[in-house]
Amino acid sequence: MLPEDALVSAIARAVxxxxxxxVLGIGDDAAVLDDGTVASTDVLVxxxxxxxARMTARDVGHRxxxxxxxxxxxxxxxxxxxxxxxxxxxxxEDAAEVAAGMSEHGVPVAGGDLSRAPxxxxxxxxxxxxxxxxxxxxxxxxxxLVVTGPLGGQAVAGYTGRVAxxxxxxxxxxxxxxxxxxxxxxxxxxxxxxARASGTGAVVELERLPRAPGATVDQAAAGGExxxxxxxxxxxxxxxxxxxxxxxxxxxxxxLLLDAAGAPRALRGWDHFG
Amino acid sequence: MLPEDALVSAIARAVxxxxxxxVLGIGDDAAVLDDGTVASTDVLVxxxxxxxARMTARDVGHRxxxxxxxxxxxxxxxxxxxxxxxxxxxxxEDAAEVAAGMSEHGVPVAGGDLSRAPxxxxxxxxxxxxxxxxxxxxxxxxxxLVVTGPLGGQAVAGYTGRVAxxxxxxxxxxxxxxxxxxxxxxxxxxxxxxARASGTGAVVELERLPRAPGATVDQAAAGGExxxxxxxxxxxxxxxxxxxxxxxxxxxxxxLLLDAAGAPRALRGWDHFG
Numbered sequence: 001m002l003p004e005d006a007l008v009s010a011i012a013r014a015v016x017x018x019x020x021x022x023v024l025g026i027g028d029d030a031a032v033l034d035d036g037t038v039a040s041t042d043v044l045v046x047x048x049x050x051x052x053a054r055m056t057a058r059d060v061g062h063r064x065x066x067x068x069x070x071x072x073x074x075x076x077x078x079x080x081x082x083x084x085x086x087x088x089x090x091x092x093e094d095a096a097e098v099a100a101g102m103s104e105h106g107v108p109v110a111g112g113d114l115s116r117a118p119x120x121x122x123x124x125x126x127x128x129x130x131x132x133x134x135x136x137x138x139x140x141x142x143x144x145l146v147v148t149g150p151l152g153g154q155a156v157a158g159y160t161g162r163v164a165x166x167x168x169x170x171x172x173x174x175x176x177x178x179x180x181x182x183x184x185x186x187x188x189x190x191x192x193x194x195a196r197a198s199g200t201g202a203v204v205e206l207e208r209l210p211r212a213p214g215a216t217v218d219q220a221a222a223g224g225e226x227x228x229x230x231x232x233x234x235x236x237x238x239x240x241x242x243x244x245x246x247x248x249x250x251x252x253x254x255x256l257l258l259d260a261a262g263a264p265r266a267l268r269g270w271d272h273f274g
Numbered sequence: 275m276l277p278e279d280a281l282v283s284a285i286a287r288a289v290x291x292x293x294x295x296x297v298l299g300i301g302d303d304a305a306v307l308d309d310g311t312v313a314s315t316d317v318l319v320x321x322x323x324x325x326x327a328r329m330t331a332r333d334v335g336h337r338x339x340x341x342x343x344x345x346x347x348x349x350x351x352x353x354x355x356x357x358x359x360x361x362x363x364x365x366x367e368d369a370a371e372v373a374a375g376m377s378e379h380g381v382p383v384a385g386g387d388l389s390r391a392p393x394x395x396x397x398x399x400x401x402x403x404x405x406x407x408x409x410x411x412x413x414x415x416x417x418x419l420v421v422t423g424p425l426g427g428q429a430v431a432g433y434t435g436r437v438a439x440x441x442x443x444x445x446x447x448x449x450x451x452x453x454x455x456x457x458x459x460x461x462x463x464x465x466x467x468x469a470r471a472s473g474t475g476a477v478v479e480l481e482r483l484p485r486a487p488g489a490t491v492d493q494a495a496a497g498g499e500x501x502x503x504x505x506x507x508x509x510x511x512x513x514x515x516x517x518x519x520x521x522x523x524x525x526x527x528x529x530l531l532l533d534a535a536g537a538p539r540a541l542r543g544w545d546h547f548g
Contacts (some may be wrong), residue, residue, distance in 0.1 A: 006389060007350075007388060008386075008388065010369070010370040011358075011370050011373040011383075011386070012370070014370040014373045014374040014377070015373050015374065015376070015377040015383040015480070016377065017381075018382050018384060019382050020354065020355075020381075020382055021354040021355065021382075022354065022355050022382040022384045023387075024290070024384075025383070025384045025385060026383070026384065026385050026386065028385070028386060031355060031357060031384035031385035032383065033354055033355060033384075033401070035309070035311075037309075037401065039313075039355070039357055039383065039384070039385065039399070039401055040357075040385065041357040041359045041386055041387050041399055042387045043359035043360070043361055043387050043388075043389050043391075043397055043399070044389070045361050045389045045390065045391045045392075045394070045395070047392070048389055048390045048391065049389065049547060056529035067302040071423075079293075080295040080296065080307055081295065081296050081305060081307060081313070083305060083313055083314075083315040083399060084285075085315045085316065085317035085359075085399075086314070086317070087317055087319050094289070095281060095284070095285060095286040095432060096281075097288070098286050099285040099288045099289050100288040100289065100453055103288070103289040103290065107294075108289070108293050108294055108295075108296040108299060109291050109300070110288075110292060110296045110299045110300065110305035110307075110313070111299060111300050111302070111305035111313065112282075112285070112300065112315055113315050113316045113317050113397075114278060114298060114317075114321065115284065115317050115318070115319045115322055116319065116322045117317075117322065117393070117395065118318045118319075118321070118392050119391070119392055120391055121317070121319070121361060121395050121397075122412065123315070123317055123359045123387075123395075123397035125308070125313070125315055125357060125359075125399040126313065128314055129399065189425070193358065196501060205518065211542065221547045239518070253539060264374060267325070
């Protein structure tokens with residue numbers, strides 16, 4: 001298990017299992033409440049996730065919105081509102097620009113909080129609703145793994161480009177998918193998370209990964225922040241939106257990334273605590 | 275207007291008015307959605323809101339929960355879930371303790387996000403439900419201003435003590451209050467916010483403020499983080515929980531804090547950007 005995932009597990013143990021009105025707690029893309037409310041939170045930190053010398057404040061806000069809305073998309077949830085908590089360093093004058101970038105997604109920014117901080121911190125929460133929330137954990141051996149679009153584009157662009165969350169695709173796939181996750185930390189990391197949550201293994205054929213222009217196979221497999229969706233679909237089911245099949249879930253617990261010759265490759269995506 | 279409130283106004287202009295499923299947006303204690311969902315976010319930053327040499331990680335988590343649950347209480351909302359986004363400095367090993375402190379409120383911690391950060395950052399979102407959300411803006415001239423408990427205790431304790439949010443009191447007062455706000459930044463600041471949102475002025479008689487043991491009148495009026503509630507009640511109405519009347523809303527726009535001799539005092543609470 002990656003250090004970040006181990007820390008998430010320690011936190012989940014510390015707070016105990018979901019209770020009351022919470023039907024899905026720590027460990028998925030978002031939390032699910034008993035009335036179909038779905039909520040996700042993400043924090044972007046200057047010097048860790050972005051560099052203000054290479055991204056505008058508006059782009060940082062847009063990216064923070066994408067990270068959260070992508071989590072909702074991975075649950076098959078439609079967003080209703082965003083909340084923003086900003087830590088603002090002395091001399092930073094563009095907090096309203098960060099908020100404006102968030103609001104470009106067309107989802108109302110409904111509230112927030114402000115504090116001083118040594119670096120810019122953008123913590124965003126997205127709240128939405130899902131009729132049938134799709135967990136990471138519902139995959140079954142034999143399910144086909146599909147992705148919604150080309151991968152590696154952010155690795156090529158140096159992680160400074162704008163990406164749209166796959167909201168419509170996620171809501172459409174929710175009708176058939178057994179499991180879903182958004183590709184924020186790279187397919188190599190995220191497919192392992194989906195498989196582990198589902199109690200399965202996985203095989204991915206790297207040559208089948210759709211690649212963004214200029215992306216290598218390794219960038220497509222291990223680059224982060226593409227915010228495409230990875231879904232598991234029952235064999236023989238029809239995807240309601242265009243997808244590319246890249247592999248399958250397996251009964252054997254290993255997660256194998258196979259090259260064109262069928263040999264396993266050792267690749268891993270982002271781990272913020274590795 | 276305080277610098278912090280001016281920045282909130284600039285952000286509200288940047289993102290535009292609430293729309294879609296959002297019925298109450300930026301500028302109140304929490305956002306309100308059209309299904310009665312109420313959501314609030316708060317960020318605590320090491321070196322700004324707390325000092326790990328003077329508070330345990332668990333107490334920091336508890337405090338972060340209080341700040342959010344108090345915002346929900348001020349809307350008359352009952353909490354359902356907390357989400358936590360942590361920025362974690364190198365060498366800090368107690369993230370699970372922060373989460374454990376949050377969960378001591380008895381509200382499930384349902385999800386979150388982790389990142390590296392130069393100092394400990396704890397951004398918490400609380401999600402709840404209210405039958406009749408109480409805004410800051412509903413107060414009318416003549417309404418009686420009441421508080422739910424003693425003030426100034428955190429100023430006496432050096433802002434390191436534990437405080438419980440006034441959830442039950444807020445939910446009960448929601449049946450009668452025309453406006454409500456939680457006292458996070460000190461009554462002097464927060465009463466002015468409630469009055470400005472309501473389009474009224476206010477008179478507070480400082481000698482009537484209930485004081486925590488050892489607290490001076492100034493600490494009760496301008497100390498922050500007490501997390502008691504300030505509510506406006508129609509004259510002659512009966513409060514459903516014990517409260518202390520401390521003043522009234524007025525048609526004149528000034529906010530006056532009067533000493534025992536009836537002379538106005540110049541006091542102000544916290545402004546994180548002053």
